[in-house]
Amino acid sequence: MSLFSIFNIAGSGMAAQSLRLNTVASNLANADSVASTPEAAYRSREPLFSAVQKQVGLGNQSADQGVRVLGVAESQAAIPSRYEPGNPLANGDGYVYSSNVNPVDELVNMISASRSYQNNVEVMNSTRQMLQKTLDLGK
């Protein structure tokens, strides 16, 4: 029955968006983290979304069944370095390497993720009402 699979679809959307929100929180929390080497510096993370396709019927028709997270990618943007000899984490030359998190990007991501999450919640609520009405059929 189609209406039940909507719960799965909207649920996958909510899971994906909450993971996105999770990476935003991690990025913002680590925006000011510093490290002694560029390799150890925190890199901004972002999830990769992909549509789930499922085989339906006899032919090679495919139906989309929600969204899934392929993985979490780290940003390849340059790691900024700062001259801070007083910092305990500074390397021999007195440099520390901070994260490449762009707080503006993260805030935009946060708003987008939260709106998309709300959309999925709305879909789930509407579906619940439709199912309830169907159960009340003939009363």
Add this chain to the structure above:
Amino acid sequence: MIPDNLFGIHTQALEVWQRRSEVLANNLANADTPDFKARDVDFAKVLAAAGGSTSGSALALQTRSPGQIGSGGQTANALAYRVPTQPSMDGNTVDEQVEQAAFAANGVHYQASLSFITAQIRMLRTAITGGQG
């Protein structure tokens, strides 16, 4: 006389509305998926595939063998890609507002079909009980 297909087109319409809400929910779930193309069910095409026409003729079920349930609600072939109003850089064509509006309208259509079926049931119950029930 009770007709063979008691609830007329509405049972098939329910299936189509359900399928459509599934497709729209999927569009909304993939609102941030790169290269995802939003899709929608073409209702007129589904209705034609169900063996009917919009002129109100009887709906004939197309079956492979006698006794097999027809494919009136099969809508996989009737899926069409939505033409984006605001194309985006990542190739995604989901417009959340459009999808949300379509989903809400779809829910109302679904409830309308349910109301028609309920009215038919009430009518039959009145006929059975003679208005006593």
